[in-house]
Amino acid sequence: MGQRFHARVPAPAQRRPCLSAQRPATLIYNPRAGSSHRAPPGALCQALHDAAFAVTLHVTAHPELLGPLLAQTSGTIFLAGGDGTLRAGALHLLGRPDVTLGVLPMGTANNVARALNVQGDPLAAARRFGQARPSPFDVGRIRGSWGEDYFLEACGCGLFADILDDYGPHLAKSPVRALGSALEAFAMHQPLGLHVTVDGRPVPSPPVAVLEVMNTPSTGNGLHLAPHARVDDGLLNLVRVDGLRRAPMLTYAHALRRGTFHQLPSVHSAPGRRFVIADQGQVWHLDTELRRSAVPGGVVEVEVVPGALRLLRAPDQAG
Numbered sequence: 001m002g003q004r005f006h007a008r009v010p011a012p013a014q015r016r017p018c019l020s021a022q023r024p025a026t027l028i029y030n031p032r033a034g035s036s037h038r039a040p041p042g043a044l045c046q047a048l049h050d051a052a053f054a055v056t057l058h059v060t061a062h063p064e065l066l067g068p069l070l071a072q073t074s075g076t077i078f079l080a081g082g083d084g085t086l087r088a089g090a091l092h093l094l095g096r097p098d099v100t101l102g103v104l105p106m107g108t109a110n111n112v113a114r115a116l117n118v119q120g121d122p123l124a125a126a127r128r129f130g131q132a133r134p135s136p137f138d139v140g141r142i143r144g145s146w147g148e149d150y151f152l153e154a155c156g157c158g159l160f161a162d163i164l165d166d167y168g169p170h171l172a173k174s175p176v177r178a179l180g181s182a183l184e185a186f187a188m189h190q191p192l193g194l195h196v197t198v199d200g201r202p203v204p205s206p207p208v209a210v211l212e213v214m215n216t217p218s219t220g221n222g223l224h225l226a227p228h229a230r231v232d233d234g235l236l237n238l239v240r241v242d243g244l245r246r247a248p249m250l251t252y253a254h255a256l257r258r259g260t261f262h263q264l265p266s267v268h269s270a271p272g273r274r275f276v277i278a279d280q281g282q283v284w285h286l287d288t289e290l291r292r293s294a295v296p297g298g299v300v301e302v303e304v305v306p307g308a309l310r311l312l313r314a315p316d317q318a319g
């Protein structure tokens with residue numbers, strides 16, 4: 001059960017005038033997240049207290065605890081963890097207008113937090129929530145013969161999905177295994193010839209090496225595929241990497257690192273609300289989950305669910 005956090009009373013010189021107007025909030029803290037050592041629960045509570053939130057803290061040992069906990073929680077909820085923590089919590093909160101989520105970035109890539117201008121040191125990010133504003137957050141829905149799922153960042157097929165499939169997203173992390181999976185997928189991958197429509201219109205569909213439908217600008221381990229994507233515009237972005245003009249692997253890797261992947265001549269993008277993609281039994285990822293159709297030959301439908309969540313957005317850095 002949660003514990004009410006009593007912050008240390010700051011020395012008079014540090015006292016902030018807004019503390020009398022503290023807003024109630026819940027902090028759900030994942031102690032298994034990679035950067036949890038940088039922001040212990042007490043320090044995060046203090047930082048949120050500095051941002052004028054009176055926090056009730058829950059440290060959760062397993063994501064399975066989130067369902068019952070979130071069912072009885074409303075108002076402002078902070079989730080402290082990586083993208084996996086956010087996904088685990090947010091899927092319980094779709095269509096809950098009584099909840100506003102704040103993301104405290106304690107993972108490696110923090111793709112969702114970055115899309116909301118929440119980045120850097122988790123304690124500094126928590127303090128900046130004093131100036132944050134609730135903003136609608138679109139979610140993607142994907143339907144295949146396996147059923148229906150939701151994603152926050154992206155879904156897709158081709159190389160990235162194949163790498164994830166080989167790597168096994170739920171096994172213990174290993175950079176060596178990740179490199180092995182990438183090399184294996186590049187060596188084995190056959191471009192996919194997939195008929196695709198965007199909002200009912202067929203788009204050029206040469207064989208592709210990668211096909212991703214992005215909600216956030218980046219996905220996975222910081223793959224910055226759609227830098228202009230916004231999470232509050234009611235649109236998703238189809239990103240297609242042409243498999244016929246396959247650039248050398250190092251060109252892709254270099255462009256991903258420099259954030260110029262979308263500028264490569266073999267990379268194309270198209271915004272839209274509804275995407276229909278031929279299903280040849282290829283493996284799909286939706287965020288870090290994997291799916292594969294047991295009965296290929298049909299289609300996979302992907303569409304945006306505008307404003308399915310409400311998340312706190314930090315002000316633009318320049319603003």
Ligand SMILES: Nc1ncnc2c1ncn2[C@@H]1O[C@H](COP(=O)(O)OP(=O)(O)OP(=O)(O)O)[C@@H](O)[C@H]1O
Pocket residue numbers: 028029030031032033034035060061062063066081082083084085086088089106107108109110
């Ligand atoms: N509320 C939670 N409490 C405990 N464990 C959780 C919770 N939410 C998710 N988890 C599990 O904790 C693990 C790590 O979470 P997460 O992916 O958020 O952090 P990370 O691994 O540091 O992030 P990244 O993948 O960006 O490096 C995952 O296996 C996830 O299933």
